[in-house]
Amino acid sequence: MDELIEKLKVEIIEALSLEEITPADIDANAPLFLDGLGLDSIDALELIVLVEKKYGYKIQTAEEGKTVLYSVKSMAEFITNRQKS
Amino acid sequence: MTENIIISKYCRVVNNKIIVDGEVVFSSDSSLTFAEFVKEVYKNKAMVYPKFYKMDNLSKLGIIAAEFLSDEFISENIKGDEINIILMNSASSLDTDKNFQNTIKDKNNYFPSPSVFVYTLPNIVIGEICIKHKILGETAFFVSEKFDSEFIYNMVSDLIIHQGAKVVITGWVDFLDNEYTATLCVVKNIENSNNNNNEIAKFTIESLRRLF
Amino acid sequence: MKEAYFIADNIISSLGFNTEENLCAIEKQTTGISLIENKELSDNPFYASIIDADKLNNEFSKISDNNDFTQFEKLCILSITDALRNTNIDNNADDTLLILSTTKGNVNLLDENCCPQIERERSFLWKAADQINNYFKFKNKPIIVSNACISGVVGIITAGRLIENGKYKNVIVCGADVLTKFVVSGFQSFLALSSTPCKPFDINRSGLTLGEGSGTIILSSEPKSNMENIIYCGGSISNDANHISGPSRTGEGLYLAIKKAIKQSKNKIKSEIGFISVHGTATPFNDEMEAIAINRMQFSEIPLVGLKGYLGHTLGAAGVIESIAAIQSMKTGKLHATVGYENSGVTVPVYVNSITIEKEISSCLKVASGFGGCNAAVIFSKK
Numbered sequence: 001m002d003e004l005i006e007k008l009k010v011e012i013i014e015a016l017s018l019e020e021i022t023p024a025d026i027d028a029n030a031p032l033f034l035d036g037l038g039l040d041s042i043d044a045l046e047l048i049v050l051v052e053k054k055y056g057y058k059i060q061t062a063e064e065g066k067t068v069l070y071s072v073k074s075m076a077e078f079i080t081n082r083q084k085s
Numbered sequence: 086m087t088e089n090i091i092i093s094k095y096c097r098v099v100n101n102k103i104i105v106d107g108e109v110v111f112s113s114d115s116s117l118t119f120a121e122f123v124k125e126v127y128k129n130k131a132m133v134y135p136k137f138y139k140m141d142n143l144s145k146l147g148i149i150a151a152e153f154l155s156d157e158f159i160s161e162n163i164k165g166d167e168i169n170i171i172l173m174n175s176a177s178s179l180d181t182d183k184n185f186q187n188t189i190k191d192k193n194n195y196f197p198s199p200s201v202f203v204y205t206l207p208n209i210v211i212g213e214i215c216i217k218h219k220i221l222g223e224t225a226f227f228v229s230e231k232f233d234s235e236f237i238y239n240m241v242s243d244l245i246i247h248q249g250a251k252v253v254i255t256g257w258v259d260f261l262d263n264e265y266t267a268t269l270c271v272v273k274n275i276e277n278s279n280n281n282n283n284e285i286a287k288f289t290i291e292s293l294r295r296l297f
Numbered sequence: 298m299k300e301a302y303f304i305a306d307n308i309i310s311s312l313g314f315n316t317e318e319n320l321c322a323i324e325k326q327t328t329g330i331s332l333i334e335n336k337e338l339s340d341n342p343f344y345a346s347i348i349d350a351d352k353l354n355n356e357f358s359k360i361s362d363n364n365d366f367t368q369f370e371k372l373c374i375l376s377i378t379d380a381l382r383n384t385n386i387d388n389n390a391d392d393t394l395l396i397l398s399t400t401k402g403n404v405n406l407l408d409e410n411c412c413p414q415i416e417r418e419r420s421f422l423w424k425a426a427d428q429i430n431n432y433f434k435f436k437n438k439p440i441i442v443s444n445a446c447i448s449g450v451v452g453i454i455t456a457g458r459l460i461e462n463g464k465y466k467n468v469i470v471c472g473a474d475v476l477t478k479f480v481v482s483g484f485q486s487f488l489a490l491s492s493t494p495c496k497p498f499d500i501n502r503s504g505l506t507l508g509e510g511s512g513t514i515i516l517s518s519e520p521k522s523n524m525e526n527i528i529y530c531g532g533s534i535s536n537d538a539n540h541i542s543g544p545s546r547t548g549e550g551l552y553l554a555i556k557k558a559i560k561q562s563k564n565k566i567k568s569e570i571g572f573i574s575v576h577g578t579a580t581p582f583n584d585e586m587e588a589i590a591i592n593r594m595q596f597s598e599i600p601l602v603g604l605k606g607y608l609g610h611t612l613g614a615a616g617v618i619e620s621i622a623a624i625q626s627m628k629t630g631k632l633h634a635t636v637g638y639e640n641s642g643v644t645v646p647v648y649v650n651s652i653t654i655e656k657e658i659s660s661c662l663k664v665a666s667g668f669g670g671c672n673a674a675v676i677f678s679k680k
Contacts, residue, residue: 228442
């Protein structure tokens with residue numbers, strides 16, 4: 001899980017062009033969309049693409065997206081749960 | 086009617102150089118890519134605007150050019166809805182269109198990117214400039230093989246004479262396959278202004294032709 | 298200042314190849330939206346309003362045997378030809394101008410498998426526009442507006458101003474866009490497409506439906522003698538300066554555009570605004586934003602008409618097509634129904650017209666909003 005979280009952080013920074021942010025700046029438990037990273041609705045959509053492209057799991061609706069994309073940790077949990085099932 | 090309308094400042098971005106009112110104010114090695122060049126500009130201008138890195142090339146080009154003119158249109162005497170932007174180019178958003186096409190052309194690697202798609206409209210560069218500088222006035226994007234001085238003159242003077250515009254930012258912002266040119270200028274109505282205005286030229290079709 | 302009269306028009310969409318066919322279907326509340334199963338556009342079926350390609354080619358063969366045109370160019374040429382039919386405009390005159398409004402033009406030429414006989418350079422909008430301009434032998438170089446979903450309305454405002462200022466006598470505004478995999482996949486990636494035909498302003502709306510088509514409207518400084526004349530009263534554009542894709546939550550930009558358009562029109566408008574032709578894409582945020590702006594204008598009692606439920610969102614064509622329908626409403630006294638709308642799904646009171654009704658109307662307001670935070674408002678009135 002920790003490994004996946006670190007990998008996701010790097011992928012998020014790349015996918016969202018977060019030029020001035022390093023993986024260490026991202027708190028895995030903190031909400032991705034409230035503040036800090038300054039992410040918006042387009043970033044959320046891009047993260048949905050990221051999860052599908054890199055891990056093959058489709059987030060079906062905006063509602064599901066809200067839960068899965070809450071934090072880096074929740075993204076990692078979503079991916080891990082899918083990998084198990 | 087148009088004697089009180091002037092071009093007060095212009096900025097050209099070309100060959101990794103920034104030229105303001107005819108003077109080179111910033112230049113990078115011409116071997117740098119556009120991405121490297123604008124990063125240097127961003128740092129040199131001490132811009133604190135992380136969103137810049139998310140923009141497509143056309144928007145970065147427009148944002149940079151506008152940055153060097155902002156002291157001419159940001160003033161306590163000018164409200165956001167009195168500032169207008171009319172831009173033109175040849176390639177529309179084709180540079181980003183091609184990038185987006187690359188995300189959908191391969192059936193086995195089909196991942197259309199929303200953050201690329203949103204830039205597949207040429208007027209997004211105007212939206213970005215408006216967001217950065219809180220500009221709420223008229224904005225429009227036109228496409229033409231070459232800069233159409235007469236048409237731009239007609240539209241800009243109508244905005245100032247009939248629509249109550251105080252300032253119009255107008256010009257050319259074109260980007261395709263790593264080739265780029267931007268020339269933006271600030272056009273002002275100085276009728277009711279007592280200040281000493283920076284003046285490059287009277288606003289005429291001829292002066293636009295010379296500039297573009 | 299001169300007056301700009303609307304003297305001729307044409308609409309091409311899934312509902313027909315001229316204004317009359319389209320309006321006839323709209324008055325009967327017939328939608329042109331259907332479930333599309335076309336792997337070249339999308340792997341999954343989706344709702345859209347599309348024009349049958351064979352029908353388009355057949356119509357085009359009636360006016361030209363030249364096949365060196367793309368689907369986009371054919372749509373424009375057919376539409377302009379039909380609009381010009383009942384006018385005596387001299388194409389070759391110094392005071393005739395073509396304005397082309399489009400978001401994506403020939404973007405399908407970026408797909409190397411698409412129409413191999415067509416030169417790739419026509420993905421440049423000006424090159425496609427030249428193609429169309431040359432077909433009609435218009436002397437002046439065309440003006441191209443590419444300003445997202447307000448392109449059509451910006452085209453009309455530009456034409457109105459050029460005529461009012463005496464720069465041209467006749468300005469032909471053509472708005473067009475075709476449905477491509479490019480556009481469909483983009484909106485899908487935005488999760489913006491509705492899983493049913495779109496439902497503007499409705500409580501159950503869940504996104505937009507795409508469409509394709511073209512519309513042409515001709516503005517002239519010379520009125521037509523044998524018909525009731527409708528004029529361009531004024532128009533305005535604004536920017537939200539808020540977000541490049543999300544509509545403003547306060548409706549400030551659209552509110553500003555409407556306010557300025559009304560101020561400009563006050564000496565030309567014949568009566569109070571009779572109805573508002575809305576943008577009404579049926580995305581949750583767009584319709585809410587429009588409702589807020591309209592409410593702030595204290596226009597809650599004025600009927601709203603949205604046409605996206607008939608033709609989908611035809612992007613660069615939408616503003617022109619919807620303006621033509623609005624002008625026709627003023628002429629026929631038939632106010633169109635907002636098909637897809639049942640129960641209000643916006644948080645402020647607005648009056649959405651849900652069935653075709655007879656109503657004497659002397660003036661109307663057309664609004665549009667789009668990506669890049671842009672808004673436009675234009676006012677038409679009987680003379």
